[in-house]
Amino acid sequence: MTATPPNDPLTFEFFNEIGIIDQLSGTIFERALPARMTRAQFTVLNHFVRLGHHERSPAQLANAFQVTRPTITSTLARMARDGLVTIRDDPADGRAKLVSLTDKGRSARESALGAVTPLLPLLEAVIDPQELALVLPVLRRVRIALDAARDPVPNHAPDTSNP
Template sequence: MTVVPPTDPAAFEFFNEIGIIDQLAGTIFERAMPQGLTRAQFTVLNHFVRLGHKERSPAQLASAFQVTRPTMTSTLARMARDGLVVIRDDPADGRAKLVSITDKGRAAREAAIAAMAPLAPMLDAVIDPDELAAMLPVLRRVRIALDTARD
């Protein structure tokens, strides 16, 4: 007997595929990352570089990553201990902190990206470079829409 999968709405299938890809790619990425750098730490470093290295408060970072403040504070404390970020008092609010990426943090991000280079042939085998270039603007629009909707 042939099992016919249910016909789910296209939007569900879209997000389901992204979720599965995220899980699979995340595992591959974690295995390829330089020793001592976690996926959570990489995403914080990448956030700083992607947004132009601007200082952020731990609360802003927790909101951006949709994690609790204690979770972000713990991640940032380990990153500061390892010299990847600097945490300083906010001069405008003595109770608040500001976080910025360091040169060592930028170098760790670049090393993580370089560690992913051997995985490029796997992607090249299933997606033509022109298809990939065409997909990126669509994915960015979806990310921007989802980011806007959560605020």
């Protein structure tokens, strides 16, 4: 058991545990992914499958993952080279691009899931299905709340100048 500083708020401890779990599980997950697939690439593939998107712009994907456009553009370029996604010009805006998942990308996601399936007993050894069923709705509520709060309206200082 790890010592916890006595003055840390409970909410901080909650997010600290999630952060540590993310780091540890992310490393294990990345090691299990098929050769040449990165965690970022899997995340893009999973995003398309999970949300059922047909096409997204790089800007929409950058916003979804809270990364810069150059970062997502680099990831998408590698994925397009590997045939996991297609990138085409947006007919409504000649400067913009649209990204879509290919059949190869969908298959790669399924292969990646298969590669990490042997890791599931690690979690199953720590938490039984009933506990997991209780925890998931709480985690979903936290995710939904954080997602809704990530793009707040800028807090503008009141205009105190005289017109």
